[in-house]
Amino acid sequence: DGGITQSPKYLFRKEGQNVTLSCEQNLNHDAMYWYRQDPGQGLRLIYYSQIVNDFQKGDIAEGYSVSREKKESFPLTVTSAQKNPTAFYLCASSLGAGLSNQPQHFGDGTRLSIL
Amino acid sequence: GDSVTQMEGPVTLSEEAFLTINCTYTATGYPSLFWYVQYPGEGLQLLLKATKADDKGSNKGFEATYRKETTSFHLEKGSVQVSDSAVYFCALSGGPSNDYKLSFGAGTTVTVRA
Numbered sequence: 001d002g003g004i005t006q007s008p009k010y011l012f013r014k015e016g017q018n019v020t021l022s023c024e025q026n027l028n029h030d031a032m033y034w035y036r037q038d039p040g041q042g043l044r045l046i047y048y049s050q051i052v053n054d055f056q057k058g059d060i061a062e063g064y065s066v067s068r069e070k071k072e073s074f075p076l077t078v079t080s081a082q083k084n085p086t087a088f089y090l091c092a093s094s095l096g097a098g099l100s101n102q103p104q105h106f107g108d109g110t111r112l113s114i115l
Numbered sequence: 116g117d118s119v120t121q122m123e124g125p126v127t128l129s130e131e132a133f134l135t136i137n138c139t140y141t142a143t144g145y146p147s148l149f150w151y152v153q154y155p156g157e158g159l160q161l162l163l164k165a166t167k168a169d170d171k172g173s174n175k176g177f178e179a180t181y182r183k184e185t186t187s188f189h190l191e192k193g194s195v196q197v198s199d200s201a202v203y204f205c206a207l208s209g210g211p212s213n214d215y216k217l218s219f220g221a222g223t224t225v226t227v228r229a
Binding site: 004006033034040041042045048050056058065078090092099100101103105106107108 | 147149152156157159160161164166175184204208209210214215216217219220221222
Protein backbone atom coordinates (compact mmCIF):
# COMPACT_ATOMS: atom_id res chain seq x y z
CA ASP A 1 0.00 0.00 0.00
CA GLY A 2 1.22 3.49 -0.78
CA GLY A 3 1.63 5.90 2.05
CA ILE A 4 3.85 7.93 4.33
CA THR A 5 5.91 6.34 7.06
CA GLN A 6 7.20 8.34 9.99
CA SER A 7 9.61 6.93 12.52
CA PRO A 8 10.01 6.61 15.37
CA LYS A 9 6.52 7.01 16.81
CA TYR A 10 7.94 8.30 20.11
CA LEU A 11 11.27 10.06 20.58
CA PHE A 12 13.01 11.49 23.59
CA ARG A 13 15.66 14.19 23.50
CA LYS A 14 18.13 15.25 26.12
CA GLU A 15 19.04 18.89 26.58
CA GLY A 16 21.57 20.06 24.00
CA GLN A 17 21.02 17.08 21.72
CA ASN A 18 20.04 17.06 18.06
CA VAL A 19 17.51 14.45 16.95
CA THR A 20 16.34 13.45 13.49
CA LEU A 21 12.82 12.43 12.57
CA SER A 22 12.38 10.21 9.56
CA CYS A 23 9.74 10.61 6.85
CA GLU A 24 9.50 8.30 3.84
CA GLN A 25 6.81 8.19 1.15
CA ASN A 26 6.16 5.75 -1.68
CA LEU A 27 3.42 7.78 -3.34
CA ASN A 28 5.79 9.25 -5.95
CA HIS A 29 4.84 12.72 -4.72
CA ASP A 30 7.04 15.70 -5.57
CA ALA A 31 6.13 17.91 -2.61
CA MET A 32 6.75 17.13 1.07
CA TYR A 33 6.05 19.06 4.25
CA TRP A 34 6.81 19.09 7.97
CA TYR A 35 4.33 20.42 10.50
CA ARG A 36 4.39 20.91 14.22
CA GLN A 37 1.21 20.37 16.21
CA ASP A 38 0.70 21.77 19.69
CA PRO A 39 -2.53 21.39 21.68
CA GLY A 40 -5.16 23.92 20.63
CA GLN A 41 -2.94 25.53 17.99
CA GLY A 42 -3.62 23.51 14.90
CA LEU A 43 -0.75 22.79 12.53
CA ARG A 44 2.17 25.09 11.87
CA LEU A 45 4.45 24.64 8.87
CA ILE A 46 8.15 24.13 9.62
CA TYR A 47 9.70 23.40 6.21
CA TYR A 48 8.53 22.26 2.83
CA SER A 49 10.09 20.94 -0.35
CA GLN A 50 8.57 21.09 -3.79
CA ILE A 51 11.29 19.12 -5.53
CA VAL A 52 14.41 17.10 -4.78
CA ASN A 53 17.42 19.13 -3.60
CA ASP A 54 15.27 22.16 -2.85
CA PHE A 55 13.36 23.26 0.25
CA GLN A 56 11.94 26.42 1.80
CA LYS A 57 11.32 27.68 5.31
CA GLY A 58 7.81 27.64 6.63
CA ASP A 59 6.38 29.76 9.42
CA ILE A 60 8.44 28.34 12.30
CA ALA A 61 11.75 27.11 10.81
CA GLU A 62 14.06 28.41 13.55
CA GLY A 63 15.79 25.56 15.38
CA TYR A 64 15.02 23.01 12.67
CA SER A 65 16.81 21.78 9.56
CA VAL A 66 15.87 19.48 6.67
CA SER A 67 17.33 17.81 3.61
CA ARG A 68 15.79 16.46 0.44
CA GLU A 69 18.37 14.29 -1.27
CA LYS A 70 15.86 11.73 -2.51
CA LYS A 71 12.33 12.15 -3.76
CA GLU A 72 10.91 9.71 -1.23
CA SER A 73 12.69 11.00 1.87
CA PHE A 74 12.46 14.27 3.82
CA PRO A 75 14.11 13.97 7.26
CA LEU A 76 13.71 16.70 9.87
CA THR A 77 16.42 17.50 12.42
CA VAL A 78 15.40 19.20 15.63
CA THR A 79 18.51 21.01 16.79
CA SER A 80 19.54 22.11 20.25
CA ALA A 81 18.65 25.66 19.17
CA GLN A 82 14.97 24.72 19.33
CA LYS A 83 14.20 25.63 22.93
CA ASN A 84 10.73 24.17 23.11
CA PRO A 85 10.78 21.02 20.96
CA THR A 86 8.14 19.02 22.80
CA ALA A 87 5.34 18.54 20.26
CA PHE A 88 3.71 16.18 17.80
CA TYR A 89 5.45 16.32 14.40
CA LEU A 90 3.60 15.47 11.22
CA CYS A 91 5.04 14.83 7.77
CA ALA A 92 2.90 15.17 4.66
CA SER A 93 3.25 14.91 0.90
CA SER A 94 1.28 15.99 -2.14
CA LEU A 95 1.39 15.36 -5.84
CA GLY A 96 3.21 18.57 -6.62
CA ALA A 97 3.35 22.31 -6.62
CA GLY A 98 0.92 24.13 -8.85
CA LEU A 99 -1.85 21.66 -8.05
CA SER A 100 -3.97 23.44 -5.48
CA ASN A 101 -6.80 20.93 -5.74
CA GLN A 102 -4.60 18.01 -4.67
CA PRO A 103 -4.78 17.14 -0.97
CA GLN A 104 -1.85 16.49 1.29
CA HIS A 105 -1.39 12.97 2.66
CA PHE A 106 -0.15 12.64 6.22
CA GLY A 107 1.93 10.19 8.17
CA ASP A 108 0.99 9.02 11.67
CA GLY A 109 3.34 11.44 13.37
CA THR A 110 6.25 11.40 15.80
CA ARG A 111 5.80 12.57 19.37
CA LEU A 112 8.96 14.25 20.67
CA SER A 113 9.51 14.80 24.37
CA ILE A 114 12.33 16.28 26.43
CA LEU A 115 13.98 14.17 29.10
CA GLY B 116 -2.67 36.48 3.73
CA ASP B 117 -4.73 33.31 3.58
CA SER B 118 -6.40 32.21 6.79
CA VAL B 119 -9.07 29.85 8.10
CA THR B 120 -11.30 30.37 11.12
CA GLN B 121 -13.27 27.47 12.48
CA MET B 122 -15.67 27.01 15.32
CA GLU B 123 -14.03 26.59 18.67
CA GLY B 124 -14.63 23.42 20.58
CA PRO B 125 -14.88 21.19 22.28
CA VAL B 126 -18.20 19.97 20.99
CA THR B 127 -19.97 17.18 22.84
CA LEU B 128 -23.10 15.52 21.50
CA SER B 129 -25.10 12.34 21.76
CA GLU B 130 -25.22 9.58 19.18
CA GLU B 131 -27.56 10.29 16.26
CA ALA B 132 -27.41 14.05 16.87
CA PHE B 133 -26.79 16.54 14.05
CA LEU B 134 -23.28 17.96 13.81
CA THR B 135 -22.24 21.29 12.31
CA ILE B 136 -18.74 22.74 12.46
CA ASN B 137 -18.46 26.24 11.06
CA CYS B 138 -15.51 27.24 8.89
CA THR B 139 -14.89 30.57 7.18
CA TYR B 140 -11.88 31.61 5.18
CA THR B 141 -9.98 34.61 3.84
CA ALA B 142 -8.06 34.14 0.62
CA THR B 143 -7.17 35.80 -2.64
CA GLY B 144 -8.24 34.09 -5.81
CA TYR B 145 -10.08 30.79 -5.78
CA PRO B 146 -8.66 28.40 -3.21
CA SER B 147 -9.47 24.72 -2.86
CA LEU B 148 -11.04 23.81 0.49
CA PHE B 149 -10.58 20.69 2.58
CA TRP B 150 -11.79 19.03 5.76
CA TYR B 151 -9.37 16.71 7.53
CA VAL B 152 -10.05 14.43 10.50
CA GLN B 153 -7.55 13.35 13.15
CA TYR B 154 -8.20 10.40 15.45
CA PRO B 155 -6.28 10.17 18.75
CA GLY B 156 -2.56 9.52 18.29
CA GLU B 157 -2.78 9.52 14.50
CA GLY B 158 -2.04 11.81 11.59
CA LEU B 159 -4.61 13.71 9.58
CA GLN B 160 -6.84 11.98 7.04
CA LEU B 161 -8.60 13.77 4.22
CA LEU B 162 -12.34 13.71 4.87
CA LEU B 163 -13.60 15.68 1.87
CA LYS B 164 -12.72 18.50 -0.47
CA ALA B 165 -14.21 21.07 -2.83
CA THR B 166 -12.27 22.86 -5.53
CA LYS B 167 -14.66 25.53 -6.81
CA ALA B 168 -17.65 27.59 -5.75
CA ASP B 169 -20.87 25.66 -5.13
CA ASP B 170 -19.05 22.32 -5.14
CA LYS B 171 -20.25 19.92 -2.46
CA GLY B 172 -17.76 17.51 -0.97
CA SER B 173 -19.08 14.40 0.76
CA ASN B 174 -17.70 11.29 2.45
CA LYS B 175 -18.81 8.90 5.22
CA GLY B 176 -22.04 10.85 5.72
CA PHE B 177 -20.24 14.19 6.09
CA GLU B 178 -20.92 17.05 3.68
CA ALA B 179 -19.61 20.57 3.09
CA THR B 180 -20.48 23.10 0.40
CA TYR B 181 -18.05 25.71 -0.95
CA ARG B 182 -19.89 29.03 -0.53
CA LYS B 183 -17.95 31.84 -2.15
CA GLU B 184 -20.54 34.49 -1.32
CA THR B 185 -20.18 33.84 2.40
CA THR B 186 -16.56 32.53 2.22
CA SER B 187 -17.63 29.46 4.16
CA PHE B 188 -17.19 25.70 4.09
CA HIS B 189 -19.22 24.38 7.01
CA LEU B 190 -19.03 20.66 7.82
CA GLU B 191 -22.27 18.78 8.55
CA LYS B 192 -23.36 15.27 9.41
CA GLY B 193 -26.95 14.30 9.99
CA SER B 194 -26.49 11.49 12.53
CA VAL B 195 -23.19 11.10 14.34
CA GLN B 196 -21.77 7.93 15.83
CA VAL B 197 -19.33 7.37 18.68
CA SER B 198 -16.71 6.53 16.05
CA ASP B 199 -16.93 10.13 14.74
CA SER B 200 -15.21 11.37 17.89
CA ALA B 201 -12.08 13.12 16.61
CA VAL B 202 -10.51 16.49 15.88
CA TYR B 203 -11.68 18.12 12.65
CA PHE B 204 -9.58 20.64 10.69
CA CYS B 205 -10.71 22.97 7.96
CA ALA B 206 -7.99 23.95 5.48
CA LEU B 207 -7.50 25.90 2.29
CA SER B 208 -4.91 25.60 -0.42
CA GLY B 209 -3.31 28.89 -1.27
CA GLY B 210 -2.49 30.04 -4.77
CA PRO B 211 0.81 30.44 -6.59
CA SER B 212 1.79 33.48 -4.53
CA ASN B 213 1.74 31.22 -1.47
CA ASP B 214 3.35 28.17 -3.11
CA TYR B 215 0.01 26.36 -2.85
CA LYS B 216 0.61 25.75 0.85
CA LEU B 217 -2.22 24.67 3.13
CA SER B 218 -3.56 27.02 5.79
CA PHE B 219 -5.28 25.18 8.66
CA GLY B 220 -7.87 26.20 11.17
CA ALA B 221 -7.14 25.53 14.85
CA GLY B 222 -9.20 22.34 14.88
CA THR B 223 -12.48 21.43 16.57
CA THR B 224 -12.59 18.52 19.01
CA VAL B 225 -15.80 16.52 18.74
CA THR B 226 -16.86 13.94 21.31
CA VAL B 227 -19.89 11.75 20.67
CA ARG B 228 -21.42 9.98 23.66
CA ALA B 229 -23.37 6.74 23.41
